[in-house]
Amino acid sequence: MTRPESAVHDVDDAGAVDDYDVVISGAGLAGSAAAILLARRGVRVALLERRSDPEAYKVLCTHSLTANAYPVLDELGLVPALEKAGAVRSEARWHTRWGWIEPRAAPAGPELPYGYNIRRSVLDPLIRSHAAGTPGVDLLLGHKVTELVGEGGRTVGVRASTPAGAREIRARLVVGADGRDSAVAKLAGVAARQHENTRFGYLAHFRNLPLRGGIGQTWFLEPDMAYAFPNDDGVTVLAVLPDKKRLPAFKEDLEGSFHAFVRALPDAPPIDDAEPTSKIIGLVDYPLHSRRPTAPGLALIGDAALTGDPLWGVGCGWALQSARWLAEEIAPAATGRGDLDRSLARYARRHGRRLRGHQFLAADFAKARPFNPVERLMFSAAARDASLARHMHLFASRLIGPLRFLNPLALAKASAVNLGHRRTAARPGRRPAVSVLGRSRR
Structure with missing residues (x-):
């Protein structure tokens, strides 16, 4: 009581x-x-x-409950209350230089595990x-x-x-x-x-900000990052996380820089037509x-x-x-x-x-570096193969750990997917595939 x-x-x-x-x-x-x-x-x-x-x-929060939280929410008895409050199931897609990773349930398989997005x-x-x-x-x-x-x-x-x-x-x-x-x-x-985070971040809440498919979006721009998560009551949390080298110029015009960053995203959400419902708040130094x-x-x-x-x-x-x-x-x-x-x-x-x-992998990625060779292998293959996209979803949802994510079978499957992609792309008469970032998708 x-x-x-x-x-x-x-x-x-x-x-x-x-x-x-x-x-x-x-x-x-x-x-x-x-x-x-x-x-x-x-x-x-x-x-x-x-x-x-x-x-x-x-x-100051992402307002995201990843799928690993669902069993706890269920044990607490909060799932019906969350649904009633308008929590949005945490489906997501991720942009990479090889295209979008879009996890979907397997044909005739169970639905993908999910959590919720709901404002704190x-x-x-x-x-x-x-x-x-x-x-x-x-x-x-x-x-x-x-x-x-x-x-x-x-x-x-x-x-x-x-x-x-x-x-x-x-x-x-x-x-x-x-x-x-x-x-x-x-x-x-x-x-x-402590582990240094060499990205800074700003986020804000918006209404009337439609997202493709109505689901969460994350952009891996190497080294910059951004994400947009739909929440309850039609509110979307939008965050940008650039390399700290950009911070001085970014702070000179915070609102203008924030909007410009979002407009430049591949398949950018229409921020100029959206209604801000919060101030832009920052994560300038967040180790x-x-x-x-x-x-x-x-x-x-x-x-x-x-x-x-x-x-x-x-x-x-x-x-x-x-x-x-x-x-x-x-x-x-x-x-x-x-x-x-x-x-x-x-x-x-x-x-x-x-x-x-x-935490070990997150601390390493917080150095604002491009993808390393293993990450390039897994992310590129997940953008090309549905089963690896589901495997990525399990890891991003923290339902499996790094050892299962990078197990020998998954690495072998990713290598085979990428090899097949290169062979297909090398056939006579085919033009090189180019991503929305203007770089080769191979």
Whole structure:
């Protein structure tokens, strides 16, 4: 249930003190999901949110829930509510110098896995309200964590400031779900490993911006990037992510540069006819970072543990997945029926196993470089072959990892597709195929 910042607590000389099994700092996607999933497993959860407004939401976001998030959304019971709120299923196509990669379901096969595109102004209050209505969860608004309580070399609670005064909350486990600049991680001394992102980004929301096929579009321009995702209520999120070398000139006329960049895209959406519904907001300096996701008595989920490159739109999906992994691994121990340290070690291994490879590739691509030879092989073949386009879709949706994406059979299939393409193109009387970027598609 929701408890406002003015709620009355038992108070001693040290301030208000309460006991829970788990205290979570941050009631966004990761924190709210973790609270729900833990409470359903019998865990008593204090869900702290520094903002007092239950309708608060994250502004700077791709607003994309990749298909890897669907099982979590389904377990949370949010799929019907998302559909009712107008969430758009996350179909997508990707432009490359070899043409468009357009994943489609196989003939007589199942539909492609999907997630949703929905604005955080709708999504965040929805999942937070769902958490507040979950038995075993106390949503505490206006609670900002200011200190961690430690005993015997481990974290055993937090101290929070509220408009009603200081408050101490004890718990077997403290969870940081408070974003890339996590106060919990900093207070615990958990350092972040950073990877430079040599692209900058700006995004804005538009109405009446039709997209081909009515689905998401991503442009790989090597090294520049752009994407357009349709969302609920007819709003499209449009983002451009150029090489940082272009930043000084771009900032001289932000609106003009943004529009000019979009107009120059292959099959560009008609931005000049669209209605802007937000300001152009920026990601001028947004490094990727990762933190060790556990410490004694403490766990990190969502962006607090790992922040990826926004161009991939995977942060929301990973936030929900990491919340689920944590709940599955530590719920019994959080109620005193198991070894918490061993449970946290399992969560840390699972987190690293599932996300480390993705982050490694993303950090390398964040150097704003052209495609490397393996990427050229896979992307060019996916633009020419339907089965490889579906394989690309599974990877882009984070349903398979890098090892499965680049498995020997997939590489062999891509090589065969491209070899066949070259043989066909070399037949007498055929003119060289040219992409919309004016470069050879071979």
